[in-house]
Amino acid sequence: MSEPRVLVVFFSRTGTTRRLAGALAGMMSADIEEICDFTERRGALGYLRCVIDSWRKRPAEIVPAGLDPSQYDLVLVGTPVWAGAVSAPVRAYLLQNRSRFRHVGFFCIFGGLGAGTAFDEMRALAGKAPVAQCKVRASQVQRGVRTTALESFAGVLERHLAHYAALEWSC
Ligand SMILES: Cc1cc2nc3c(=O)[nH]c(=O)nc-3n(C[C@H](O)[C@H](O)[C@H](O)COP(=O)(O)O)c2cc1C
Known part of the structure; x- marks a missing residue:
């Protein structure tokens, strides 16, 4: 029986989602991939670009993924919430890979509002319901990355993986 393979994929503009993704990948013994896009998102103008992309529901132009999600049993996708929506680079990743996911889980980092709508968008973009989802406030990550929510x-993801492994064993 082979070990289930897990991939953590994320975008981060200012490092908070990166910190959480790193911790999650460690906890799940997962491979990790950062989504990079070609848009300058630093500073006030960069912030404005993020907001406009979110309002227009516009996917970003991203660097092609290095790791193939179809090779993983579970892909965990993480995004910061931008203007009550999924970030534009994660929007692009989910659209580009929607046919390659076996199982997905979602996590998002937010200031205080809009995680629910971001999750709804992620589910529609991936074309799949997540096995689990997790929202964490940016302020919590700044206090310590291993939050109760994480x-x-x-724990929920591990139980799903054990179930997949048992199914494989019984076949
Ligand atoms: C353009 C922009 C829009 C944002 N909009 C929201 C929002 O609607 N609701 C919210 O709770 N946080 C919002 N935030 C805060 C981010 O979700 C939060 O700071 C997150 O931790 C950033 O993640 P990162 O450091 O990985 O880039 C916004 C941040 C940016 C840059």
């Missing part, structure tokens, strides 16, 4: 997310 620990219980990882």
Whole structure:
């Protein structure tokens, strides 16, 4: 029986989602991939570009993924919430890879509003319901990355992975 393979994929503009993704990948013994896009998003003008992309529901132009999500049993996709929506680079990643996901989980980092609508968008973009999802406030990550929400997310994911492994064993 082979070990289930897990991939953590994320975009981060200012590092908060990156910190959480790193912790999650460690907890799940997962491979990790950062989504990079070609838009300058630093500073006030960069912030404005993020907001406009979100309002227009516009996917970003992203660097092609290095790791193939179809090679993983579970792909965990993480985004910051921008203007109550999924970030434009994650929007692009989900659209480009929607036919390659076996199972997905979602996590998002937010200031205080809009995580629910971002999750709804992620589900529609991926064309799949997540096995679990986890929202964490940016302020919590700044206090310490291993939050209770992250620990219980990882616990639910581990149970799903054990179930997949058992199914494979019984075939
Ligand atoms: C353009 C922009 C729009 C944002 N809009 C929201 C929002 O609607 N609701 C919210 O709770 N946080 C919002 N935030 C805060 C981010 O979700 C939060 O700071 C997140 O941690 C950033 O992640 P990062 O450091 O990985 O880029 C916004 C941030 C940016 C840059």
